[in-house]
Structures are given as C-alpha cells and as structure tokens.
Amino acid sequence: MGSIPPKPSVHGWLILDKPLGLTSTQALGKARRLVGGKKVGHMGTLDPLATGVLPLAFGEATKLIPYIQDGEKEYLFTVRWGLKRTTDDGEGEVTAQSPVRPTEEKIFMALRSFVGHILQTPPAYSAIKIDGKRAYALARGGKDPQMTPRPVDVYVFDLVKMIDADHASFRVVCGSGTYVRALARDLAESLGTYGHLTALQRTRVGIFSIESAISLEKLEELSHKQAAQTALLKVGSALDDIPGLILTASDAGRLRAGQGLLIRPDQMDFMDAPILLASHRGTPVALVKAEGGVFRVVRGFNF
The missing domain is CATH 2.30.130.10 (PUA domain)
Structure with a gap:
C-alpha cells in the first residue's frame, strides 16, 4: 500500500461572525473542524452573550496576532436603564434598581466625558487576574474582587437610537482592553441611574469588519462542498494598513x-x-x- 499523502497546510485568516451563546474557544473549535489546520488562534475574546467579528488565524497567520491584536475595535450595543446587575450584562443578578430614565439631551452631554484617554474599572466578572486568579472565578466564589482602574482609549462614543424609555443603542470605537460592559455601567451611573448591556455586537477588529465576516452556517455549507478554505483571507491581509x-x-x-x-x-x-x-x-x-x-x-x- 502506498503512503497517505500529507494534508496541505492551512494558512490565512477566517473572519468569523460569532453567534450568540458560544464562547470564543467554542466558535474557534467549530470553525477549525470545518476548515482544517493544525494551528489556530483567535484575536480578541468575545463573551458568549456577544456576537460579531472574531478573527481566526490559521497556520502562519498566528504569528501576526501579537502585532495587530491591540488595534481599534468597534462595537454596537444596547443599554437597559434602571437595573444594576452583578455581571453588567443580562446574565447577572439584579442588585439595585432606579426609576431614573435619562433624556437624549443628557446622554449626549454625558458621552463627552467618556471619549479620550480615560480611567476605567473593569467588571468584577472579567478574565483579569488578581493574585493569580481570574476575577470572575473569585466573584462566582462569593468574593468581592478589588478591581483596579486602568487607562483605556475611547475614540468614538455615539448615541445611535433612543429605542424606548428603558433602552438606548450606542456605537463605540475603542482601543484594546476596553470593557464595553463597564462603559455602559459607568455611563448610566453618570446619568444618575443604573444600566447594563442587553446586546453587544463587535463590528470591527482592526481592518476586519462585519461586512467581510462569515457565519458558521455559511462555513458549514462551504465545507459540504469541500470549499471551506475558500473563505480564508491571505496571511498578509491583516497588515494591509x-x-x-x-x-x-x-x-x-x-x-x-x-x-x-x-x-x-x-x-x-x-x-x-x-x-x-x-x-x-x-x-x-x-x-x-x-x-x-x-x-x-x-x-x-x-x-
């Protein structure tokens, strides 16, 4: 019997539109099964409740992650006013309520103080390490992790729509390390109320935008046709700028x-x-x- 020829190496970028409910690691695993490749990494973790752009690096593209992971990111998100939750999103328990609902004018005025080089306190339910342990692990264990404020860059913070009295949608362009959940929480508090995220979509990571992203369903369709690798962008495409x-x-x-x-x-x-x-x-x-x-x-x- 002849030897089995080795599978061709897989190199390039897959810009995945991560669905709701999956962790970034789970989404990566599903994409890797469909596309193939031995070495795969993702750039910029998305929470299970977040959707949108998740760049996946295959093969030699993984070498570029350290050089581009600190690029700009863009998000669209919805804030629910009046409720404070432990996780600053819809998963956590309600810990406080407020009857205050901000007006459009007050929101516009408040947004100014959140643009620029600002200090931000990360959410307690985050992957930041405190004395070697993840903050979310401490919080889930009933402890109160002491989160230290740190500098982040917010380039754009716009009100998109006043959906109703309880909800408003926003667009933010920010640097690496910015927690959108914290922006929602802090904006609400600056307006004299509470707030948490009810929806979050990442629309851009560096040069990769949602317009060029592919869903897992579409990727599976291509896989059935033995064409999943046609969805890959060239390794150098991440460095077009x-x-x-x-x-x-x-x-x-x-x-x-x-x-x-x-x-x-x-x-x-x-x-x-x-x-x-x-x-x-x-x-x-x-x-x-x-x-x-x-x-x-x-x-x-x-x-």
Whole structure:
C-alpha cells in the first residue's frame, strides 16, 4: 500500500461572525473542524452573550496576532436603564434598581466625558487576574474582587437610537482592553441611574469588519462542498494598513536565513516605520524593522 499523502497546510485568516451563546474557544473549535489546520488562534475574546467579528488565524497567520491584536475595535450595543446587575450584562443578578430614565439631551452631554484617554474599572466578572486568579472565578466564589482602574482609549462614543424609555443603542470605537460592559455601567451611573448591556455586537477588529465576516452556517455549507478554505483571507491581509517591502529573490533568501538587508537610498522612507511586511512575489517572507541602517527580521514566515 502506498503512503497517505500529507494534508496541505492551512494558512490565512477566517473572519468569523460569532453567534450568540458560544464562547470564543467554542466558535474557534467549530470553525477549525470545518476548515482544517493544525494551528489556530483567535484575536480578541468575545463573551458568549456577544456576537460579531472574531478573527481566526490559521497556520502562519498566528504569528501576526501579537502585532495587530491591540488595534481599534468597534462595537454596537444596547443599554437597559434602571437595573444594576452583578455581571453588567443580562446574565447577572439584579442588585439595585432606579426609576431614573435619562433624556437624549443628557446622554449626549454625558458621552463627552467618556471619549479620550480615560480611567476605567473593569467588571468584577472579567478574565483579569488578581493574585493569580481570574476575577470572575473569585466573584462566582462569593468574593468581592478589588478591581483596579486602568487607562483605556475611547475614540468614538455615539448615541445611535433612543429605542424606548428603558433602552438606548450606542456605537463605540475603542482601543484594546476596553470593557464595553463597564462603559455602559459607568455611563448610566453618570446619568444618575443604573444600566447594563442587553446586546453587544463587535463590528470591527482592526481592518476586519462585519461586512467581510462569515457565519458558521455559511462555513458549514462551504465545507459540504469541500470549499471551506475558500473563505480564508491571505496571511498578509491583516497588515494591509502597514508599509510593504518588496523583495528580490536574493533578498528574500537572506531574510529567510535570518540575515539583515542594507537599506538602500530609495528605501529611506521606511526608516521611521515601526514594522514592515517584506514579501516576494506576493508571499510574505518576514516582518522587519529598520535598525542601524539595516532591515532586521522581527518574525519570519515558513510557507
């Protein structure tokens, strides 16, 4: 009997539209079963009650996660006024109530103080570690984790719609580490009431938007046609907003060997770039940075 040929390697990005009710890890597992691939990671965890953009990195794309995971994120969400819950979303127990319902004018005025470089206290039910233990584990065990305020960046915080007296929808664009549940909680408190999330959709992570995301149902349809991998974006697509360095075959060989490349006069414009994607004939070779007149390898790719 002849030997079984090895399965082809899987490299690229799958932009998943995570459904309600699944953890990010569960969603990753289902996508991996349909697409294949040995090495898969996700960028930016979504809670089970959240939906939307969950970028999944396959193969060599996983090497890019540390370099792009701190990019901007965009969310649409709904706040329910008047109820305080332990988890700051619809899962937790109600711990306080208020009859106060903010007006549209007051909401507009309050939003201004939540835009910029602000201090935010993360929710008690979060994955932040306190003395080596997850805050949510402490909270579920009946303890009161002491959450330390930390700086976050909020670039846009808009009121989208006054749905009714009890609900309003918002759009926020923020930096990594921002808790939307905490924004909802703190906004409500600044308006003299309580509030928690009832719906949360992530619509963008970096350059990946909900318009390019695929559902698990659609991915399963493609899998039945042996075409699930056609949903993958190229490895370098995550870096479309950073400068690219086009290599000759000999330069590509030097970088693959871990050697540096002397910066030519016509490449001086790249000197101040924090990182560049070096590629040869459309195939990523390495992430490089300019250092001491030389392009040095930060992370190499193996295709």
